[in-house]
Amino acid sequence: MSATIQSLESRRVAAGQSVCMDGISWVFYEAFLSELGERSAHRLSYDRGELHIMSPSPEHEAYARILGRVFEALADELRLPYKCLGSVTCRREDLERGLEPDNCFYIRNVQAVLGRRRFELRRDPPPDLAMEVDITESSVDRRSIYAALGVPEIWLFDGAALTFYQLREQSEYEATARSGTFPFLEAEEALPLIHAGFETDDMNFKVALRAWASARIAAASGG
Amino acid sequence: MSAVQEAATPPAGADEPRIVLRDVSWQFYESLLREVGRRPALRLTYDRGCLELMTISQLHDRYKCILDRLIFALALELGMKIRSGGSATFRRADLERGLEPDACYWTAREPLIRHLHTVDLSRDPSFDLAIEVEMSRSALDRVAIYSALGVPEWWRFDGDVLRGFRLGENGAYTSAEESHVFPRLPVDGLVPFVHQGLNLDETELFRAFTAWVQQWCNET
Numbered sequence: 001m002s003a004t005i006q007s008l009e010s011r012r013v014a015a016g017q018s019v020c021m022d023g024i025s026w027v028f029y030e031a032f033l034s035e036l037g038e039r040s041a042h043r044l045s046y047d048r049g050e051l052h053i054m055s056p057s058p059e060h061e062a063y064a065r066i067l068g069r070v071f072e073a074l075a076d077e078l079r080l081p082y083k084c085l086g087s088v089t090c091r092r093e094d095l096e097r098g099l100e101p102d103n104c105f106y107i108r109n110v111q112a113v114l115g116r117r118r119f120e121l122r123r124d125p126p127p128d129l130a131m132e133v134d135i136t137e138s139s140v141d142r143r144s145i146y147a148a149l150g151v152p153e154i155w156l157f158d159g160a161a162l163t164f165y166q167l168r169e170q171s172e173y174e175a176t177a178r179s180g181t182f183p184f185l186e187a188e189e190a191l192p193l194i195h196a197g198f199e200t201d202d203m204n205f206k207v208a209l210r211a212w213a214s215a216r217i218a219a220a221s222g223g
Numbered sequence: 224m225s226a227v228q229e230a231a232t233p234p235a236g237a238d239e240p241r242i243v244l245r246d247v248s249w250q251f252y253e254s255l256l257r258e259v260g261r262r263p264a265l266r267l268t269y270d271r272g273c274l275e276l277m278t279i280s281q282l283h284d285r286y287k288c289i290l291d292r293l294i295f296a297l298a299l300e301l302g303m304k305i306r307s308g309g310s311a312t313f314r315r316a317d318l319e320r321g322l323e324p325d326a327c328y329w330t331a332r333e334p335l336i337r338h339l340h341t342v343d344l345s346r347d348p349s350f351d352l353a354i355e356v357e358m359s360r361s362a363l364d365r366v367a368i369y370s371a372l373g374v375p376e377w378w379r380f381d382g383d384v385l386r387g388f389r390l391g392e393n394g395a396y397t398s399a400e401e402s403h404v405f406p407r408l409p410v411d412g413l414v415p416f417v418h419q420g421l422n423l424d425e426t427e428l429f430r431a432f433t434a435w436v437q438q439w440c441n442e443t
Contacts, residue, residue, distance in 0.1 A: 017240040019276045021259055028258045035251045036244060053242045053276065 016057035016136045024051040026093055033089055033098075043087065045099040045140050052140045056102070059198075060133050063157050064102035066197035066205075067131040070190055071105060071155075073209035074182050077217050082107045083114060085127060090149055092121050097145045103131035104151075107181060126151045129181055135159035147171045153180045157194060162187045184220035239359045241277035248272075249319055256312055268363045269314065269321045275363045283358045286380055287325045289420035290354050293413050293432050294328060297405050300436040304333040308342070308350050313372065315345045320368045326354040327374075330404050344372055352404045353377040370394050376404050385414050407443065 024032075029046045036042055041061070045052040056064075068084060075082050083106045091098025104127035106113045112124050126149045132142065135158060146154055147167060154165040154173065164187050165173035166180045179185040193212065197205045252269040259265055264284075268275040291307070298305035306329045314321025327350040329336055335348050349372045355365065357379055366388075369377055375390045376399075387410035388396035389403060402408040416432045423431070 017242060019240055019242045019265070019278055021262075021265060021276075024258060028254065031251065031254060035247060037246075040244075042242065042244065053244075055242050 016055065016060060018052060018054040018136070018140075020050065020052045020140070022050045024049055026096055029091075029098065033091075043100045043102070044089075045142055045145060046091065046097060047141070047145055048096045054140075056133075057135075060102070060135060062198060063133040063135070063159075063194065064131055066194050067133070067155055067157060068103040068105075069197065069206060069209060070193055071129065071131075071181070073206070073213040074185065074217070075105075075107070077210070077213040078182075080107065081110050083110050085113065088119070088127075090121055090126060090151075092149060094122060095148050097148045099142055099145050099149075101127065101130040101146075101151075102133045105129045121149060129153045129155065132156045133158075143173055147173060155179070162191045162194060184216070189216075238280045239278055239283060241275055241359075241362060243362045244274045244276075246272050247274040249316055252314075252321065256314075266310075266323050267312070267321070268323075268361060268365055268368070269319070270363045270368055271319045273363055275361060277361065280358060282382075283325075283356050285421065286356045286358075286382070286417060287354065288425075289417055289428065290356070290378075290380060290413070291326050292420070292425055292429055293416055294326070294352075294354070296429055296432050297408070297436060298328075298330065300433055300440070301405060303330055303405070305330050306333045306336065313342075313344050313349070315372065317345055318371050320371050322365055322368050324350075324353040324369075325356045328352045328404070349373045351375055352402075355379045357381050366396060370396065376402065378402075378410060380417060385410055385417060408439075412439065 024046070029044070029051060032044065032051065036044070041056060043054045043056060045054075072082075072084070085104050085106065087100040087102060088104065089098060089100050090104070107128040109125040109128055113119055116124075128151075130146060130151050130153070132154055134156060143154065143165065148171065150167065152167050156163045156165060164176050164179045166176050168174050177186055177188075193209065196208070200208070247269070249269070252267070252274055255274070256267065259267075264279050266277045266279055268277070295305065297303075308324065308327035308329065310323045310325060312321060312323050313327075329348070330351045332348045332351055336342050339347060351374075353369055353374050353376075355377060358381070366377070370390060373390075376387060377396065378385055378387050387399045387402050389399040390396055400409060400411070402410055412435070416428065416435070419431065420428045
């Protein structure tokens, strides 16, 4: 085993790669999830037989955390209760779809997940907000999976732009200039924060975010 | 040896994306093989808990087909017995290793497996020659798996150069200019034909290469 890990480290796979397989049964998708275990960094997307496995790059992971921190700074300032479930697997056997968000939050439905060790989407509501990082132009349509699962809002960062998506009536997402969760927040103004978060250490970034959130919310409520 | 290989192999390419999963059980590897079945575009490699899933590019597959034609022509011209193992999955549960070669052949050992419709490497002799098209580098050490399986010779084509390697008594492969499988054949003699193969139809390629083999036989 140690020899394998050694050879892996010397012959490192370029992170951010993905592999797609079709004709995969739901039973096998679940077997795949349990084989990889909770600690796996891989992101699986399953859509009616098609299984996509992605190995996120460190940059990808960093942006997912930064998006979460922007959300948390605003929610903390607003005293808005939320629960971060990170890349928890969201799946529904009845819909034959599942995925791990890059990051996700329960806000409106926060009560449903408090104290939960396991959660089941068929019984529990979906996350209220999912964060997606797509810096490798993934060919997989993860948004249609989010739509089927009924996730009301997605923040998508593609390496250059931040887009907010709101789930509409026909189970389709509409790109909006402002966040549904924070109606005062424009994608344009959050974008520089995301770039800054990548360049700054976490402590200073959080301090700066807190100051920004405080001023931003004061301005929004002050009119 | 490993240093030579590191230097000579191209990095993992975007054209052939792959994923490596760690701490994967043998049972899971077998169930994945059953689930995805025989799908030529997806290559699985398993080595003691690590599983690589790799997508094969079209060009990779093309080189593999060309090399297969050349090897068949060689056997035919040299009057040798040959059996192709293709890209079937060869695995040994006892060694916890398994892979799909790009191509593989029994030659000297062909009579030993002639009567077998399916070969089981935990019981039957392994192939004499494996072909690896390395358009991009595998994250797992496939060569060490060939060594564990007891494959005496393998050839690597990296999109530019073809090189042969022989298994030594210490279990490591060393670069060999001449093949043992096809006695004294200079492996790099095939290179021009592999490149020409991209621009010729396969019957033309077969004829041109056959003429070269005949000429080489006459000269030696």
